[in-house]
Amino acid sequence: xxxxxxxxxxxxxxxxxxxxxxxxxxxxxxxxxxxxxxxxxxxxxxxxxxxxxxxxxxxxxxxxxxxxxxxxxxxxxxxxxxxxxxxxxxxxxxxxxxxxxxxxxxxxxxxxxxxxxxxxxxxxxxxxxxxxxxxxxxxxxxxxxxxx
Numbered sequence: 755x756x757x758x759x760x761x762x763x764x765x766x767x768x769x770x771x772x773x774x775x776x777x778x779x780x781x782x783x784x785x786x787x788x789x790x791x792x793x794x795x796x797x798x799x800x801x802x803x804x805x806x807x808x809x810x811x812x813x814x815x816x817x818x819x820x821x822x823x824x825x826x827x828x829x830x831x832x833x834x835x836x837x838x839x840x841x842x843x844x845x846x847x848x849x850x851x852x853x854x855x856x857x858x859x860x861x862x863x864x865x866x867x868x869x870x871x872x873x874x875x876x877x878x879x880x881x882x883x884x885x886x887x888x889x890x891x892x893x894x895x896x897x898x899x900x901x902x
Contacts, residue, residue, distance in 0.1 A: 755767055755768070755769065757789070757803075757805045757808075758808045759803055759808045759811065760808050760809050760811075761801070761803070761811055762791065762801075762803065765789070765791075765803075767789050767805070770874070771789055771790075771874075772787050772788070772789060772805060772874060773787070773788045773789065773790060773802075773869055773874045773875070773876050774786055774787060774874060774875050774876065775787075775788055775867070775876045775877065775878065776835055776836070776875060776876065776877045777877060777878070778878075779802075779812065779849075779867075779878050780865060780878055780880075782804070782807075782810060785804045785806045785807055785810055786806075787804065787805045787806055788802050788803060788804055788805065788876075789802075789803050789805060790802055790803075790814075790869075791803055793813070798815050798816065798819050799813055799814070799815050799850070800813075800814050800815065800847070801813060801814070802814050802847070802849075802867070812849050812850075813849070813850040813852055814847040814848065814849055814850065814867065815847065815848060815850055815861065816845070816846060816847060816848075817846060817847070817848040817861060817863060817866065818846070820861070820892050821861075821863065821890070824846075824863065824886075826866070826879075826881050826883055826886070828844075828868060828879065829879070832868065832877055832879055835875070835877060836868060836869075836870045836873075836875050836876070836877055837870055837872075837873050837875060838870050843870050843871055843872050844868050844869065844870060844871070845868075845869045845871055846866050846867070846868055846869075847866065847867045847869070848861040848862055848863055848866050848867070849861070849862045849865070849867070849878075850862075850892070851889070857893050858891065858893075859891070859892045859893065860889040860890055860891055860892065861889075861890045861892055862888050862889070862890075863881075863886035863887060863888075863890045864880065864881055864886050864887060864888045865878050865879065865880050865881070865888070866878070866879055866881070867879075
């Protein structure tokens with residue numbers, strides 16, 4: 755199948771690579787079919803590209819790269835909806851906001867995206883854990899708090 759995108763042009767994708775985001779993404783609940791694309795080989799950034807809207811793509815990244823202690827309990831209902839039998843099936847991403855000054859990139863740790871790798875079902879989960887902010891600065895080394 756051919757998918758048109760603003761950033762990547764025409765892409766040929768296979769049906770098996772489509773990720774179904776249950777309930778869509780926050781603010782884009784009517785868009786629920788995506789593909790995951792590498793930004794490039796040099797960075798851990800990826801794109802979650804909508805196949806329903808060529809303009810809609812989110813920059814995402816695995817949060818453990820910049821926040822090694824990131825952890826949360828996935829509600830039992832979400833485990834069931836995603837069809838997760840074991841933790842190894844899940845892959846977790848966080849949505850990034852990339853401003854003009856890339857040193858000010860933030861990650862939304864409050865609403866991670868959990869994807870079941872075996873059935874390609876995903877869900878953006880809103881955590882009730884107050885430890886995780888909506889805007890977590892990735893580059894915190896200057897502040898002495900870790901980060902990248």
